[in-house]
Amino acid sequence: MSQLNNLFFQIIDNFPNGFILFDENANILYINNVFSKLLGYEKNLVLNEKKLWELDYHINSPELFERKITNLKKIRKSNRFSIYVKNDGTLYKCQKQNFAFESNGNQENYFFSIIDDKTDTILDKDYIFIQKVLNEKIDSLKIPLFTIFSSISAFKLKNELNLPLSNEEINLNIDAIEKSATQINDLINTMKP
Numbered sequence: 001m002s003q004l005n006n007l008f009f010q011i012i013d014n015f016p017n018g019f020i021l022f023d024e025n026a027n028i029l030y031i032n033n034v035f036s037k038l039l040g041y042e043k044n045l046v047l048n049e050k051k052l053w054e055l056d057y058h059i060n061s062p063e064l065f066e067r068k069i070t071n072l073k074k075i076r077k078s079n080r081f082s083i084y085v086k087n088d089g090t091l092y093k094c095q096k097q098n099f100a101f102e103s104n105g106n107q108e109n110y111f112f113s114i115i116d117d118k119t120d121t122i123l124d125k126d127y128i129f130i131q132k133v134l135n136e137k138i139d140s141l142k143i144p145l146f147t148i149f150s151s152i153s154a155f156k157l158k159n160e161l162n163l164p165l166s167n168e169e170i171n172l173n174i175d176a177i178e179k180s181a182t183q184i185n186d187l188i189n190t191m192k193p
Helices: 002-013 033-039 043-049 062-075 119-160 167-191
Strands: 018-023 028-031 077-085 091-102 109-116
Touching: 018 033, 028 043, 033 077, 033 091, 033 109, 062 077, 062 091, 062 109, 077 109, 119 167
Parallel strands: none
Antiparallel strands: 018 028, 018 109, 077 091, 091 109
């Protein structure tokens, strides 16, 4: 049986997705190599030092962990978006599946999560969203820029034709340019981090 256990953990250790096993007290009992690599933690540090709520951004306290586990015991399986806190303090966004199972021998509940390594997909979705926002912002620049260029063209045309500009025309064009410049400036300020 121990040979079978060793084989099982070799398979899980080389599984293409992250894997974490924990108990009802949030003690982390096992992580595979992919989980360790995705979050940048050494296995020994996680197994000996961390509780699940220290890694899971959405379950960041013992009380919240207890509520989530109580719910998972009832439904036995869940699939959801999650965020983990990496060793360097940055956040890792992923899709994960949570499972609950009861050990037949000692009636204890154990839980495990399989973390899909879909970083590229998440980055692609983020890129598409950011691209959409940028396109909307760029589109909103078209009218103010058109107004500025039209006003400048009107000044140049009158100048080339040696036609005098009335004070009303000057003020109207300056007001249009000023208003458009303000719109552009406001947009630039909203885009700053």
